[in-house]
Amino acid sequence: MTTATPDIRPLTIPSSLEAPEAADFLEMVRVRNIVYDEISGNRDEELEPAVLLPHYQPSPFEQRLIWGVWTGGEFVGRAGLDLPHDGDAMVAYAQIELRRHAWGHGVGTAALGILEAAARAHGRRIIESWIEHPTADGEQVTPPTGFGHIPLDHAARFVLRHGYALEQVERKSxxxxxxxxxxxxxxxxxxxxxxxxxxxxxxxxxxxxxxxxxxxxxxxxxxxxxxxxxxxxxxxxxxxxxxxxxxxxxxxxxxxxxxxxxxxxxxxxxxxxxxxxxxxxxxxxxxxxxxxxxxxxxxxxxxxxxxxxxxxxxxxxxxxxxxxxxxxxxxxxxxxxxxxxxxxxxxxxxxxxxxxxxxxxxxx
Structure with missing residues (x-):
């Protein structure tokens, strides 16, 4: 795995999967599916490009920003920020999804910096994210609700280090x-x-x-x-x-x-x-x-x-x-x-x- 500075840039959203500019979007979906396979150990979360494309088209109800992440010329993940237009519009929803071999090289930190800067630029005070944590032995993190817990794994350590607090645990069944x-x-x-x-x-x-x-x-x-x-x-x-x-x-x-x-x-x-x-x-x-x-x-x-x-x-x-x-x-x-x-x-x-x-x- 190269330790070169990651190349993180906005992803072009094509009007259709047949459009000439669709290549990066198709690669994003392919890598997105691999990331979820690596997290869960199965293919249950995989989605086709045709399923995801409509959700990235312009909408009056929210703005969806997406960046592709490359290292050494390899597409290794994506970073996304959803900006809903509901209520007082103070919240942004973030996601960072990286191939496992890209972990531990500052790629996630660089992507998170871009997401937080974008959230601030759009006037958002709160940034929230939902992250899947496969069950594991060892130290656990419990939310203030007292219901459930998640392992202190790589993803948990990452967000805790960057100032995030665990507020709730959801069960995937x-x-x-x-x-x-x-x-x-x-x-x-x-x-x-x-x-x-x-x-x-x-x-x-x-x-x-x-x-x-x-x-x-x-x-x-x-x-x-x-x-x-x-x-x-x-x-x-x-x-x-x-x-x-x-x-x-x-x-x-x-x-x-x-x-x-x-x-x-x-x-x-x-x-x-x-x-x-x-x-x-x-x-x-x-x-x-x-x-x-x-x-x-x-x-x-x-x-x-x-x-x-x-x-x-x-x-x-x-x-x-x-x-x-x-x-x-x-x-x-x-x-x-x-x-x-x-x-x-x-x-x-x-x-x-x-x-x-x-x-x-x-x-x-």
């Missing part, structure tokens, strides 16, 4: 679909139906049907404030029909198979809970994206209702799925209890890290 009895899931679903008297299940594929857009947008807005966030600063997101359209378009343009399952209260006719499943056609891994039960409708087993309904429907739509991935805050015991009852097993943990740039700057 996997359901082995091939070893899960659908009869068992059906039984869980029947029991949830009995407990959820007064609610029905509805589902759709993007684009969202017009009659569901307003309720779906409201639930997506609530997702940012109702889900446990510990000490992380999460701006309340504002969702409307235009944002739902962009959200759906990303999935459609990325060629993903997507199912949204929701619970509808009979009395009001409003949607009050939802979950999303998404995968690439033929891919063995499905990602459970957002899942939420509105706070005022909790206690009716709606989480179990929509999750089992989604799994049962997904088995028909995507019979090649072997595993389902999901993420939940360790303090979110109600949703973890649902996952555990279905058969999800923990496989890794994600640290939610935060740095107050204003405090750090004043301390200097």
């Amino acid at each position: 996997v359901l082995d679909v091939s070893a899960t009895s659908m009869g068992f899931v059906e039984d869980l679903h029947r029991r949830a139906l009995d407990a959820a008297d007064g609610y029905d299940v509805v589902s759709w594929h993007p684009p969202t049907p017009p009659e569901f857009v307003a309720d779906y947008a409201w639930m997506k807005s609530r997702m940012s404030v109702d889900a446990p966030s510990a000490g992380m600063e999460i701006a309340e997101e504002s969702w409307d029909a235009a944002r739902i359209l962009e959200h759906d378009t990303h999935w459609i343009d990325g060629g993903r198979d997507v199912l949204v399952v929701a619970a509808r209260e009979r009395q009001s006719g409003r949607l009050v809970a939802f979950t999303e499943l998404a995968s690439s056609p033929g891919h063995p891994v499905t990602h459970q994206e957002d899942t939420l039960v509105l706070r005022e409708h909790r206690g009716h087993r709606l989480g179990m209702l929509i999750k089992t309904a989604a799994l049962l429907r997904w088995r028909e739509l995507s019979p090649h799925t072997q595993r389902v991935l999901t993420y939940n805050a360790e303090e979110n015991r109600p949703m973890l209890a649902v996952n555990e009852a279905i058969g999800f097993d923990p496989v890794a943990y994600v640290g939610a890290w935060k740095k107050d740039l204003a405090l750090f700057q004043s301390a200097r």
